[in-house]
Amino acid sequence: MCDVKRDEFLRLLPDIKQKIQDCDFVAIDTEFTGLCLSEACQPSLFDTPQERYRKLRQTVGSFIICQVGVSVFKKDMKYNRFDVWSYNFHLFPQSFATLDVRFGCQASSLEFLCHHNFDFNKFVYEGVPYLDQDQEKQLRKHLEQTCWPSAGGSQQDQLQLCCSMVSQWLSNGGGTELNIPAPKGPLMFLIHRALRTSFPEIWTYDAANSQIAVRKVSQEKRKEEEEKDDLADRALASLLGFTHVFRALTQTGKPVVGHNMLMDLMLLYSKMHKPLPEKYSHFKRDIHQLFPCIYDTKHIAAELKKPLAEFAVLQSSILQELFDALNSHKGRFMVLHSPAIVAAAECDRYTNESHPHEAGYDSYMAGYVFIRMSHLLTMQGISKQQPVPPRFRRYLEVLKGFQDRVNVIRASVDHICLSGEDPASRRPQWLYITLAQSKAARTINSAQIAERFSAYGSVDIRPLDGSHFLVAAHSFYCAKDILRAYRSHKLIHVTYYNMWKHSSTVQVLLWTCIGVSVLGIAWTFLSKSS
Structure with missing residues (x-):
């Protein structure tokens, strides 16, 4: 297939x-x-x-x-x-x-x-x-209407052309049947509905070779066709695809x-x-x-x-x-x-x-x-004596x-x-980079660091400021090789990241807590003294 x-x-x-x-x-x-x-x-x-x-x-x-x-x-x-x-x-x-x-x-x-x-x-x-669920609801609402709106543009032009062909056919007396070339896809359903709505004396049918057959019908026949009309269901089934x-x-x-x-x-x-x-x-x-x-x-x-x-x-x-x-x-x-x-x-x-x-x-x-x-x-490890697959x-x-x-x-x-807690990370601990306080070090950026470190494996770099960076390495081998290679480097210092030591946010919070604690102790002491 x-x-x-x-x-x-x-x-x-x-x-x-x-x-x-x-x-x-x-x-x-x-x-x-x-x-x-x-x-x-x-x-x-x-x-x-x-x-x-x-x-x-x-x-x-x-x-x-x-x-x-x-x-x-x-x-x-x-x-x-x-x-x-x-x-x-x-x-x-x-x-x-x-x-x-x-x-x-x-x-x-x-x-x-x-x-x-x-x-x-x-x-x-x-x-x-x-269609997704919201689009399906929107479409069902449109299909409940007597006149289905078109999306405009070329669709509207096609609908008007088909209506003009039927109008001219009827004005010329209307033969047994008029076959209209119809585009494949949803537009065909719009043409069916537009013709049926615009001309109460006709009914439309699917014809061979992607055509729509238009026939003049009596009021009784039209009522009979309307009762068994499944155009909306067919349109919905087609568009759900x-x-x-x-x-x-x-x-x-x-x-x-x-x-x-x-x-x-x-x-x-x-x-x-x-x-x-x-x-x-x-x-x-x-x-x-x-x-x-x-x-x-x-x-x-x-x-x-x-x-x-x-x-x-x-x-x-x-x-x-x-x-x-x-x-x-x-x-x-x-x-x-x-x-x-x-x-x-x-x-x-x-x-x-x-x-x-x-x-x-x-x-x-x-x-x-x-x-x-x-x-x-x-x-x-199964023995060759296993009798059946x-x-x-x-x-x-x-x-x-x-x-x-x-x-x-x-x-x-x-x-x-998808059905429980996600696993813990099996990646190595992040690396923490500090650039030396020198003119040569100030020219180094995250792209250059990534290029240097990529020789040891796959890495990603996250800049913290102009002189500090975090490095995530794909494997433990990669992280260890980088640490070993830059152990005594003059411009780039590399160590394992320690949140308590290297995170400015944590340090601010820590010093804030210390400050609050000191103030609390001082306030208690002064209150007792007075």
Whole structure:
């Protein structure tokens, strides 16, 4: 199946929903029009989970999803295999009535998509629409009205042109039927409603080749057609589009798998559900209610690198590299009862061709590596006398400790927990930099410090003032190497950060407390003396 286009979406939807209902788990992936709203939203090793959420919330509000991949996996115990159905949805918000979404694009993100052969024509011309809850309520309100408002501009021009064609046809006596070319998408519903409202002696029908058939009808026939009219329901179903799939995923409660999926989850929540809450804790509560069982393969791969070191297939947590290693002969057959992973006949493009950063393909890879890692961990140390392959639920039991743990890149923590308390930071203690009081040292800025220290590993710099800086290092090795290298440096003094010693705010509060205490003691002493 792979690509799902707007024109065929509603026809395929029942089968897609049934596949989700019957599956063992679903893997997802998204592509989007931008990755970072501004420099202030860039990820930093200083970021707490709350700070990272705040940054991503700003970014998500400005960009949209342009592609969603959904891969559905079902275990066939008889043949010890997983059958896979992969769907690649291009998404594009449709204007209708007063709904007219505005969104931003980031040049680097579009260049990245271009580099990976993203089809922008499909995105715009064939993208499936979607709505969040507020947009759906707004649309329902419009559909209850007799006359549906258009979004103006070209829509209004098209409506007037169609009305003029019908008016001229009627003034010429009106033949048996008039066929009007109609654009695909929501505008077709607006044309139907505008013609029916403007001309009480006609009724409109869908015709072949994207046309609207106009027929003169009696009052009795029109009343009969009005009673069974489902135009509003059809318009709503069409405009909800991918939201139907999103709701199917949330209603079934099936395990959802992704790779480095925090941004994916926030985008889906924002575009298909409702605006992201201000509080990070509220987002965690809500997303856990929507998706009660989540697995992030990037986090799992990073955590299993040492426990599964004997297999030497988890050297990288990059999705494509992880997939290549686990899809190799060694990756597939190093333990007993390794299951086959077989794409359905209509979805086999991803087994024969590589399409990195196509959302459908990435969702397929995420689900694939999830199965392979689950099986390796489940069968590690199992005797060759094990009689039967493990069931899928056994995988979930073995991976229970990874459930709802979502990877976070370049932050104070390496993952967050959606169903409980976030983990403590495993990053090294911050470093504290003091520049020497010399003319040469005064020319050193945070960018130069970052450039110097990057030779030892990944770091982020936070200036405190002209001569003091904080350094967050990615690893303990990096922090120790920096301390060792700058132990006797003439211009840059580096030590571990101590809040009580180095924080000006804490020092002010401390001295204020001391001052208050001294004044209190003095007042007590003077009161007793008098």
